[in-house]
Amino acid sequence: xxxxxxxxxxxxxxxxxxxxxxxxxxxxxxxxxxxxxxxxxxxxxxxxxxxxxxxxxxxxxxxxxxxxxxxxxxxxxxxxxxxxxxxxxxxxxxxxxxxxxxxxxxxxxxxxxxxxxxxxxxxxxxxxxxxxxxxxxxxxxxxxxxxxxxxxxxxxxxxxxxxxxxxxxxxxxxxxxxxxxxxxxxxxxxxxxxxxxxxxxxxxxxxxxxxxxxxxxxxxxxxxxxxxxxxxxxxxxxxxxxxxxxxxxxxxxxxxxxxxx
Numbered sequence: 001x002x003x004x005x006x007x008x009x010x011x012x013x014x015x016x017x018x019x020x021x022x023x024x025x026x027x028x029x030x031x032x033x034x035x036x037x038x039x040x041x042x043x044x045x046x047x048x049x050x051x052x053x054x055x056x057x058x059x060x061x062x063x064x065x066x067x068x069x070x071x072x073x074x075x076x077x078x079x080x081x082x083x084x085x086x087x088x089x090x091x092x093x094x095x096x097x098x099x100x101x102x103x104x105x106x107x108x109x110x111x112x113x114x115x116x117x118x119x120x121x122x123x124x125x126x127x128x129x130x131x132x133x134x135x136x137x138x139x140x141x142x143x144x145x146x147x148x149x150x151x152x153x154x155x156x157x158x159x160x161x162x163x164x165x166x167x168x169x170x171x172x173x174x175x176x177x178x179x180x181x182x183x184x185x186x187x188x189x190x191x192x193x194x195x196x197x198x199x200x201x202x203x204x205x206x207x208x209x210x211x212x213x214x215x216x217x218x219x220x221x222x223x224x225x226x227x228x229x230x231x232x233x234x235x236x237x238x239x240x241x242x243x244x245x246x247x248x249x250x251x252x253x254x255x256x257x258x259x260x261x
Contacts, residue, residue, distance in 0.1 A: 074249075075128070075246040075247065076247060076249075077245065077246045078225070078245050078246065079242075079243075081243075082100075083097055084097060084102070084116070086119050087116050087117065087119065088119055089116050089117075090114065090115045090117060090226075091110065091112050091114035091229075092114055093105065093106050093229040094106075094107065094229075095229075102116065102243070103240070103241050104116065104139075104229040104241075104242075105229065105238070105239045106229050106238065110231050113152070113230050113231050115142060115227070115228055115229075116227050116229075117225070118226060119224070121222055121223050121224050122144075122225070122247060123221060123222045123251045124198055124199045124200065124249070124251045124252075125247050125250050125251070126195065126196070126248045126250060127196045127246075127247050128193070128195050128244065128245075128246050128247075129141060129193075129227075129246075130192065130193050130194075131192055131227075131240065131242050132189065132190060132192065132240070132241040133162055133189075133238070134188055134189055134238055134239065135164065135189065136166070136188075137163060137165060137188070137235070137238055137240065138163045138230040138232070139162040139227070139228045139229070139230055139238075140153075140161050140162050140163075140227075140228040140230075141159070141225065141226070141228070142158070142159055142223075142224065142226035142227070143158045143160060143196055143223070143225055144158055144220040144222060144223035145220070145223040145226060147223065154174075154175040154176045154177070156223075157220045157224075158174050158175075158177065158203070158220070159228070160173070160194065161174075162186065162194075164186065165234070170185065171207060171212075172184045172205045172207045173213065174203065174213060174215065177219075178213060178215045178217075180212035180213050182211065182212055183208070184212045186207060186208070193206075193208050193209065194207060197250070200221070201217055201218055201221075202215075202216055203217055225245075227242050
């Protein structure tokens with residue numbers, strides 16, 4: 001989402017410059033002659049130049065974020081905060097963008113989970129995402145879901161569970177692979193932070209800065225990331241929110257090849 005604060009600041013600067021131009025003491029210029037008029041003209045020119053300078057410096061701050069905008073050292077945003085460009089839905093649900101967040105809500109009567117997958121794939125990476133879900137929720141984050149696969153990420157890739165619903169695997173678990181341990185309870189109706197690192201067969205999950213999974217798995221080594229809206233009557237009114245979705249690729253770059261014969 002575009003930052004509104006720089007736009008407000010620019011408007012204030014422009015308004016102040018216009019006020020100074022409108023209230024410059026023209027009467028004084030008449031009393032003190034031609035030299036004073038030149039001074040006022042110079043003053044107005046400086047104000048105009050200052051205004052243009054502020055506009056040019058602040059323009060990049062007000063520009064919409066790119067879907068691959070670098071958001072920290074080595075990380076790139078995979079959600080532009082404006083729309084769902086770069087994402088593809090599997091199944092049926094309501095996915096929309098509000099206030100720079102991706103918001104998912106089930107379609108009534110659906111018999112399968114709905115996923116919103118990235119169009120891009122990664123091999124080794126660190127994924128960071130913030131999520132907010134209601135009490136007794138069921139959702140999840142997909143990792144390493146191959147682009148050619150259709151179905152459940154826990155079958156073809158992995159699903160990192162988000163749930164505090166009784167009888168379900170706790171938040172941070174790799175569904176059907178390994179349960180999370182320790183501080184694995186997220187805060188309902190508040191923003192929580194999930195970090196998932198995949199390097200080869202090593203997968204590590206942090207919830208709100210605390211380690212909950214450290215395992216080695218022999219499954220998929222490449223794929224998309226995604227978010228889930230769960231099926232079922234008990235989750236029919238559930239709304240899940242995701243924001244600040246970013247990835248740092250950990251894949252080794254191929255060595256440069258020589259063109260010398």
